[in-house]
Amino acid sequence: MISYLLRRILQLLPVLLIASVLVWGMIYAVPGNPVAVMVGENASAEQVAAETARLGLDRPVAVQYAAWLGSALRGDLGASIHSREPVLKLIGERLPATLQLAALATLLALALGIPVALAGAVAPNSWLDRLLSGWSALALGVPTFWLGILLILLFAVELRWLPSASGYVAFWDAPLQTLRNTALPALTLAVYVSGIFARFLRASLITELNADYVRTARAKGLPERTVVMRHALRNALLPFITIVGIMTASFIGGAVVTESVFTYPGIGRLLIQAISSRDYPLIQGCILVILGIYVAINVVVDLVYAYVDPRIEYS
Amino acid sequence: MKVDPVLSVRGLQVSFAGAEGPVPAVRGVDLDVWPDEVLGIVGESGSGKSVTALAIAGLLAGNAQVRGSVFVDGQDVVRASPDELRRLRAERIGFIFQDPTTTLNPLMTVGRQVTEGQVAAGRLARGEAGARAAALLREVDIADPVGRAGQYPHQFSGGMRQRAVIAMAMAGRPRLIIADEPTTALDVTVQAQILSVLARRQAETGAAVILITHDLGVVAEVAHRVAVMYGGRVVETGPVRDIFRNPRHPYTAALLNSIPRLDRADSRLDPIPGQPPMPAELPSGCAFEPRCALGRGQLVCRASDPPLEPQGPAQRAACHFAGEAAAPVRAAARAAEPRPEPTAEPLLIVDDLRVHYPIRAGVLRRTVGHVRAVDGVSLSVRPGETVSLVGESGCGKTTTGRAVMGLVKTAGGRILFDGQALGGLGPAGWRKARRHMQYIFQDPYSSLNPVKPVGEVVAEPLRIHGVYEALGGARYVAGLFERVGLSPRVMERYPREFSGGQKQRIGIARALALQPRLLILDEPVAALDVSIQAQIVNLLQDLQQDLGLAYLFIAHDLSVVRHISDRVAVMYLGRIVEEGPKDAIYERPMHPYTQSLLSAVPTPDPDARRHRIVLEGEIPNPASPPTGCTFHPRCFRADERCAREAPAFVPVPGEATRAACHYPGPLAGAPAGEATSLEAAS
Ligand code: SF4
Numbered sequence: 001m002i003s004y005l006l007r008r009i010l011q012l013l014p015v016l017l018i019a020s021v022l023v024w025g026m027i028y029a030v031p032g033n034p035v036a037v038m039v040g041e042n043a044s045a046e047q048v049a050a051e052t053a054r055l056g057l058d059r060p061v062a063v064q065y066a067a068w069l070g071s072a073l074r075g076d077l078g079a080s081i082h083s084r085e086p087v088l089k090l091i092g093e094r095l096p097a098t099l100q101l102a103a104l105a106t107l108l109a110l111a112l113g114i115p116v117a118l119a120g121a122v123a124p125n126s127w128l129d130r131l132l133s134g135w136s137a138l139a140l141g142v143p144t145f146w147l148g149i150l151l152i153l154l155f156a157v158e159l160r161w162l163p164s165a166s167g168y169v170a171f172w173d174a175p176l177q178t179l180r181n182t183a184l185p186a187l188t189l190a191v192y193v194s195g196i197f198a199r200f201l202r203a204s205l206i207t208e209l210n211a212d213y214v215r216t217a218r219a220k221g222l223p224e225r226t227v228v229m230r231h232a233l234r235n236a237l238l239p240f241i242t243i244v245g246i247m248t249a250s251f252i253g254g255a256v257v258t259e260s261v262f263t264y265p266g267i268g269r270l271l272i273q274a275i276s277s278r279d280y281p282l283i284q285g286c287i288l289v290i291l292g293i294y295v296a297i298n299v300v301v302d303l304v305y306a307y308v309d310p311r312i313e314y315s
Numbered sequence: 316m317k318v319d320p321v322l323s324v325r326g327l328q329v330s331f332a333g334a335e336g337p338v339p340a341v342r343g344v345d346l347d348v349w350p351d352e353v354l355g356i357v358g359e360s361g362s363g364k365s366v367t368a369l370a371i372a373g374l375l376a377g378n379a380q381v382r383g384s385v386f387v388d389g390q391d392v393v394r395a396s397p398d399e400l401r402r403l404r405a406e407r408i409g410f411i412f413q414d415p416t417t418t419l420n421p422l423m424t425v426g427r428q429v430t431e432g433q434v435a436a437g438r439l440a441r442g443e444a445g446a447r448a449a450a451l452l453r454e455v456d457i458a459d460p461v462g463r464a465g466q467y468p469h470q471f472s473g474g475m476r477q478r479a480v481i482a483m484a485m486a487g488r489p490r491l492i493i494a495d496e497p498t499t500a501l502d503v504t505v506q507a508q509i510l511s512v513l514a515r516r517q518a519e520t521g522a523a524v525i526l527i528t529h530d531l532g533v534v535a536e537v538a539h540r541v542a543v544m545y546g547g548r549v550v551e552t553g554p555v556r557d558i559f560r561n562p563r564h565p566y567t568a569a570l571l572n573s574i575p576r577l578d579r580a581d582s583r584l585d586p587i588p589g590q591p592p593m594p595a596e597l598p599s600g601c602a603f604e605p606r607c608a609l610g611r612g613q614l615v616c617r618a619s620d621p622p623l624e625p626q627g628p629a630q631r632a633a634c635h636f637a638g639e640a641a642a643p644v645r646a647a648a649r650a651a652e653p654r655p656e657p658t659a660e661p662l663l664i665v666d667d668l669r670v671h672y673p674i675r676a677g678v679l680r681r682t683v684g685h686v687r688a689v690d691g692v693s694l695s696v697r698p699g700e701t702v703s704l705v706g707e708s709g710c711g712k713t714t715t716g717r718a719v720m721g722l723v724k725t726a727g728g729r730i731l732f733d734g735q736a737l738g739g740l741g742p743a744g745w746r747k748a749r750r751h752m753q754y755i756f757q758d759p760y761s762s763l764n765p766v767k768p769v770g771e772v773v774a775e776p777l778r779i780h781g782v783y784e785a786l787g788g789a790r791y792v793a794g795l796f797e798r799v800g801l802s803p804r805v806m807e808r809y810p811r812e813f814s815g816g817q818k819q820r821i822g823i824a825r826a827l828a829l830q831p832r833l834l835i836l837d838e839p840v841a842a843l844d845v846s847i848q849a850q851i852v853n854l855l856q857d858l859q860q861d862l863g864l865a866y867l868f869i870a871h872d873l874s875v876v877r878h879i880s881d882r883v884a885v886m887y888l889g890r891i892v893e894e895g896p897k898d899a900i901y902e903r904p905m906h907p908y909t910q911s912l913l914s915a916v917p918t919p920d921p922d923a924r925r926h927r928i929v930l931e932g933e934i935p936n937p938a939s940p941p942t943g944c945t946f947h948p949r950c951f952r953a954d955e956r957c958a959r960e961a962p963a964f965v966p967v968p969g970e971a972t973r974a975a976c977h978y979p980g981p982l983a984g985a986p987a988g989e990a991t992s993l994e995a996a997s
């Protein structure tokens with residue numbers, strides 16, 4: 001088990017490394033100079049050069065990368081060029097909000113998607129199935145920003161149940177406040193993803209419901225409810241775990257539009273800000289953290305598999 | 316009979332909704348099965364046998380229309396409510412399905428699956444389920460039943476899984492057991508074990524059994540009565556002896572004539588022409604008419620579907636000319652004519668071939684050992700000769716064939732084709748060598764490119780080798796189609812428009828395109844219906860005779876192998892354990908494994924129910940083979956020397972075969988105390 005885990009993590013480390021090299025290279029391939037942006041348009045060439053040297057940006061790219069990597073391994077991601085604050089601190093401020101949003105959005109998407117898939121798969125091509133498939137298609141088709149605005153109009157402006165813009169409050173300090181703040185952006189994300197969940201799980205359930213072992217289960221005289229829930233659903237959820245992992249990961253850093261609509265203090269927005277100001281250390285830091293979470297989710301998905309699927313051996 | 320039948324089916328009709336109206340799958344079936352009786356239902360694909368079985372248990376999908384009546388133990392199945400059906404299945408019917416790899420839920424322990432139905436039906440307390448599961452598993456001879464009950468299906472071998480499925484079917488002490496091809500997916504030695512467990516449990520419980528199979532040997536071995544199905548109807552039914560000795564329906568007679576037999580050496584099979592009808596395109600009148608030697612073209616056969624009528628005291632047949640059906644006696648001329656001993660130099664020589672697969676483990680996936688899939692195989696094939704590799708799954712026969720074709724990497728040994736070593740060939744050299752060696756796969760369905768017309772499929776190898784024009788282009792391809800018995804007019808069609816047998820013909824035509832000298836045939840008839848197998852076997856024999864082809868024939872079906880081979884090599888765990896001329900192997904086998912294997916094959920002759928050697932256990936894990944002679948844990952002749960010392964593969968003194976055994980020798984009857992004897996169905 002431990003060896004299995006270690007191996008999975010070992011396999012994922014190179015991914016992180018390669019990704020960081022790629023990002024570093026990409027930033028440098030794009031024209032534009034962060035120092036010029038920082039010191040202002042009227043600065044002289046000398047000023048720019050001095051500032052560049054102070055930040056170490058005049059060294060060869062490879063040396064810069066090596067230096068960055070060296071300190072990153074020691075847990076120091078440098079300071080933002082822009083605000084001069086440590087990158088880790090900036091990210092640390094945003095991370096809980098992001099994780100909270102991702103978790104809530106995933107839960108909501110599951111709560112919306114699984115029943116839809118179940119109802120459809122039990123009676124494929126019935127009117128209910130068609131109706132629910134229509135809903136999934138709609139959920140997938142509506143642009144996120146549009147849905148976000150719609151939800152704000154309804155719940156914040158019209159009904160005044162929930163706030164439209166969401167400052168971050170730590171969950172442990174004020175659970176209710178947290179939920180209120182996160183509810184609308186999470187719902188916005190969840191609606192779209194629930195469409196993906198429903199489609200995927202429905203298809204996988206229909207396959208399982210036609211499997212031989214389900215026929216065996218029926219032949220032993222089990223009630224249909226048990227056949228579906230205990231036999232088919234559990235098997236159908238296996239491939240689904242990966243999809244849930246991918247989707248949860250996509251909420252980390254990939255929810256920029258939603259975060260913007262709700263001015264939610266997530267990592268996605270931080271990253272976009274960093275990119276527009278060419279804040280190299282911050283960009284690198286954000287991407288590294290996002291990738292790190294991807295990797296962690298990957299490992300968690302593997303662990304869940306190892307736990308629920310007896311066929312996986314961890315030798 | 317005084318007792319009431321457990322199952323009584325009258326006028327059963329099942330049709331499925333199709334694009335062009337309902338498709339009839341079962342068209343008026345009557346059946347009765349009494350307690351303590353085994354009814355064998357025989358039929359090919361599309362005969363309606365499985366649909367009938369599912370209908371009896373009320374297990375058909377929602378798009379099936381069922382008419383007629385089915386009574387199980389007095390309970391009407393067709394008109395039962397879902398709740399009544401559920402009770403019926405939990406209490407009175409046990410169902411055994413074909414493929415034990417897919418019939419168990421991979422995520423649930425076997426023990427729980429065995430008793431789950433009884434717990435749900437309220438017939439077993441949850442707290443007692445564990446003990447009951449172990450007891451049920453013990454009754455089907457699973458060793459360590461308590462430990463096994465807590466394991467998952469993937470930890471079971473195929474044979475053990477099927478035992479577990481039988482235990483599951485028995486959990487509710489059913490009055491009726493329906494076994495749908497219960498041993499088709501299993502190796503022949505395991506099949507013998509499963510049939511014996513099934514027969515024993517049936518005798519112990521006095522249940523009625525329906526055994527559905529395509530294997531006439533299995534039926535002859537275990538059934539009391541037989542129903543032969545064709546085109547959705549029972550065409551003949553009666554006591555097993557009458558059916559096999561004196562079939563009244565031309566289909567039954569033709570079927571018995573068409574199968575190759577382990578106990579006879581014929582030179583040629585009598586195939587049934589054509590193919591079984593699809594339910595959607597049944598002919599009017601008698602469904603067998605297009606293939607019937609007796610009734611083909613007869614007005615009455617075309618006009619009306621004959622009813623099932625009594626023929627003699629216990630037999631019934633549905634045929635207008637029931638009295639005239641030929642008895643299954645083969646014409647004397649069909650007896651084997653000695654084939655000229657091939658004298659030419661061997662075309663293919665395999666010498667000490669080894670194929671190893673690495674086993675990896677640990678954090679870094681280091682190679683910690685090897686599976687010796689092929690471990691020192693030597694054989695030779697001469698022009699015009701058929702050499703067969705037989706053995707159970709995992710014995711390495713397919714890997715050997717693939718290694719000869721260069722499809723897997725070898726770990727040692729030499730392969731010579733026409734005197735040339737294939738080992739050191741580069742890609743270009745291999746391509747040239749493959750012109751003369753062609754591989755024919757088991758599955759005619761997946762080996763043809765579905766998006767190309769079959770004419771293109773056959774022409775493809777010609778184009779790859781750039782000889783399409785040189786050999787005569789389309790005319791040449793048309794000739795190939797005629798060669799394999801297909802009209803060149805079908806060349807424009809796509810693979811999906813062909814039946815299994817026709818697809819295999821197309822596969823053969825493609826293999827012949829480059830005028831090879833050696834064909835490696837990997838289970839070429841295993842996926843085909845019984846009546847189609849004979850057609851393909853005959854085609855292969857004709858081709859060999861006309862073209863002087865050499866065949867390396869890889870198969871698990873020992874009857875087909877006896878029929879087609881000149882020499883036979885028996886493999887076990889990556890090695891050849893016995894090799895020799897076909898008749899010597901079949902008539903006077905020397906190696907205990909060959910003897911057990913042959914003894915396990917059921918013969919289609921109810922009077923031949925005999926003592927047989929039932930091998931204990933299953934093929935060991937090839938990753939950690941037993942010491943000494945790898946067969947010793949299952950061998951009835953083994954002693955401690957066998958466990959210590961691996962026997963050499965040498966000629967048996969005074970005999971025609973070579974064997975790898977310390978104590979080779981003919982089987983003296985069924986030696987008591989050495990072999991486990993078994994009367995198949997009491
Ligand atoms: S009814 Fe006619 S076609 Fe049908 S089996 Fe009998 S003889 Fe043949």
Ligand code: SF4
Pocket residue numbers: 906907908944945946947948950951952953954957962975976977978979
């Ligand atoms: S060597 Fe021994 S164990 Fe092996 S087959 Fe011969 S008698 Fe049996």
